[in-house]
Amino acid sequence: MSRYQDVNAVKSIGIVGTGTIGASWAAYFLAQGFKVKAWDPANTWKVKLENFIESAWTDLEKLGVPEIATPSNLTLCDELGSVTEGVDFIQENAPEQLGVKQKLFRELDKTAPTSVIISSSTSGLMMSEMQENIENAERFVVGHPFNPPHLIPLVEVVGGELTAAEVVEWTIDFYNLIGKHAIKINKEVPGHLANRLQAALWREAVLAVQNGLASVEDVNAAVAQGPGLRWALMGPHMIMNLAGGKGGLEQMLSHFAPGIQGWWQTMMETPNMDQKLQKVLVDGINKEAGNKTIDDLEKERDTRLIKLLRMLQETK
Amino acid sequence: MSRYQDVNAVKSIGIVGTGTIGASWAAYFLAQGFKVKAWDPANTWKVKLENFIESAWTDLEKLGVPEIATPSNLTLCDELGSVTEGVDFIQENAPEQLGVKQKLFRELDKTAPTSVIISSSTSGLMMSEMQENIENAERFVVGHPFNPPHLIPLVEVVGGELTAAEVVEWTIDFYNLIGKHAIKINKEVPGHLANRLQAALWREAVLAVQNGLASVEDVNAAVAQGPGLRWALMGPHMIMNLAGGKGGLEQMLSHFAPGIQGWWQTMMETPNMDQKLQKVLVDGINKEAGNKTIDDLEKERDTRLIKLLRMLQETK
Incomplete structure (x- = not known):
């Protein structure tokens, strides 16, 4: 019999670290009807967390919140x-520093019952390094969300060398059960998967500016007015499946793969991110943003993101 | 005074080649209220084109068609x-073969008045090579749409060595006037810009499968359930501008650029597209598609794409 309880039996969730990611996770778990206990070592975290949840709740309600869910299911804890x-x-959301995470993991391992799975939001650290020298290392796993976690469905789940296979499966099942889209990453690599895909695109986008191919604003439009519209609907391999006519991916690969392999050979450069290039990028963004502040742009993004998520729900 | 008339004076458009791209352009121009004359050397092109326009018209109406627009503004021509x-x-949409395009360009140049600008939908050929040895080479330009052109706003405009600067500007203005989002590509490179960005992402997506990082289906989800949702709303540089907190892109670059440069160093591989890898990709897509045919998947994509475009229009 498994040491871990059934995913359906989870009623209460601990949030360790309530910065941008932790606060967003807390709001999401509350909106799914869970009891949430939170703790953070910072001074003013309590009021910041409560304010964030209040503001995120309006957005979460637009996507559907069950009647039993309420922000008052939140308990603020004074100690870890x-x-x-x-x-x-x-769900652990401490700063991205190996030493900080290692120390925190040891403390969590001492106090949390061994039947409790501990998932780390880390975007850049390796679980194998974080779980070293921990007694119950097998119950530590990475559950990396995509910002903002209370809106974006993706969670990447990857275990370290010492993580039990059943813990990886349990964590995927749990996230999927509560409305997330969890995927299994089979190896520990820098940036997991989604951030690597994003970095690959951004590299070519930076090179386009560095090499004078197009302006910052036009490079943005080359995605958002073109292929970006399809990436919200399906992933890169499925897009290629629909680029091959009625013969699907097989036909696409036989017609276009040699040509694209030729392009790849011209795409082996890495940008030189010196001060000059950084200034060109920043000036380009400021020109495109015009009078809009970061707050304006964030609000615009989230308003549209919620409408997009609703449309995708409704057409499922 | 310019040899070319004002962009506002355009009333009638010639479509040369009515395959997938040409037919879609014809539908779009008709839906913007233009008269369209079309020609294709194939046998059964007339009925195919009329069927396509009839089917596309329903979609175009959902995005807004002015009262003066009607599919009956289409004239089918028997000769070039x-x-x-x-x-x-x-708008020229011949097959992607240099010899075919060169021959066609010479014929077009002989019969079309020199005041008429000729824009090529080519996705892969260089205008400088296509416009060689043509008397009025300066009025030939690339206006590369993104499939399907009657729905996706992006058009990439790039001139060849002999293209007049004012022709590039005219073409950008014209596409923008009629509801497209035209961007200027300053150099001729394989794949222009948007297809290069797409190829950069796909390379990493293929490598993730080749290297056993994740399944085909999970790689698709890593985009469509994550960063893809934002790429429909804004381009890669603007996303980074919102990844830096209130300090914007400048802060993002100083905090994260060194880390991402480290990832880029681990992303210098190009997939080996052998039969084995192609089979893994095709099997993965077939598993994800399940019972859905290519027609089903296309219909699903276009239904959602139209809803997405409407949402973006309404929240502009």
């Missing part, structure tokens, strides 16, 4: 020891 | 010589 008490799952 | 007669602009 109490956040692990009585919870069925822990 | 008549498609160039009395039109104010020509």
Whole structure:
């Protein structure tokens, strides 16, 4: 019999670290009807977290919140020891520093019952390094969300060398059960998968500016007015499946793969991110943004993102 | 005074080649209220074109068609010589073969008045090579749409060595005037810009499968359930501008650029597209598609694409 309870039995979740990612996770778990206990070592975290949840709740309601869910299911803990008490799952969101995470993991491992799975939001660190010298290392796993976690469905799940296979499966099942789209990453690599895909695109986008191919604004449009519209609807391999006519991906590969391999050979450069290039990028963005502040742009993005997510739900 | 008429004066457009891209352009121009003359050397092109326009018209109406627009503004021409007669602009959509395009360009140049700008939909050929040895080479330009052109706003405009600068500007202005989002590509490179960005992402997506990082289906989800949702709303540089907190792109670059440069160093591989890898990709797509045919998937994509475009229009 498994040491871990059924994913359906989870009622209460611990949030360790309530910065941008942790606060967003807290709002999401509350909106799915869970009890949430939170803790953070910062001074003013409590009021910041409550304000964030209040503001995110309006957005979450537009996507559908069950009646039993309420922000008042949140408990603010004064110490790390109490956040692990009585919870069925822990989501860790500490700063991206190996030493900080290692120390925190050791403390969590001492206080949380061994039946509780602990998932780390890390975007850049390796679980194998973070879980070294921990007694119950097998229950630590990476569950990397995509910003903002309360809106974007993707969660990348990857285990370290010492993580139990059943913990990886449990964590995928749990996220999927509560409305996320969890995927399994089979190897530990820098940036997991989605951030690598994003970095690959951004590299070519930076090179286009560095090499004078197009302006910053036009490079943005080359995505958002073109292929970006399809990436919201399907992934890169499925797009190629529909680029081959009625013969699908097989036909596409036989017609176009040699040509694209030729392009790849011309795409082996890495940008030189010196001060001059950084200035060109920043000036280009400021020109495109015009009078809009970062707050304006964020609000515009989230308004549209919620409408997009609703449309995708409704047409499923 | 310019040899070319004002972009506002264009009333009639010639479509040369009515395959997938040409037919889609014809539908779009008709839906913007233009008269369209079309010609194709194939046998059954007339009925195919009329069927396509009838089917596309329903979609175009959902995005807004002015009252004066009607599919009956289409004239089917029996020879190339008549498609160039009395039109104010020509969109060329012949097969992607240099010899075919060169021959066609020479014929078009002989019959079309020199005041008519001729824009090529080529996705892969260089205008400088296509316009060689043509008397009025300066009025030939690339206007590369993104499939399907009647729905996707992006058009990439790039001139060859002999293209007049004012022709490039005219063509950008014209596409923008009629509801497209035209961008200027300053150099001739394989794949222009958007297809290069797409190829850069796909390379990493293929490598993720080749290297066993994730399944085909999970790689698709890593885009469509994650960063792809944002790429429909804004381009890669603007996304980075919102990844830096209130300090914008400048702060993002100083915090994250060194880390991402490290990832780029681990992303210098090019997939080996052998039969084995192609089979893994095709099997993965077939598994994900399940019972859905290519027609089903296309219909699903276009239904959602139209809803997405409407949402973006309404929130502009």
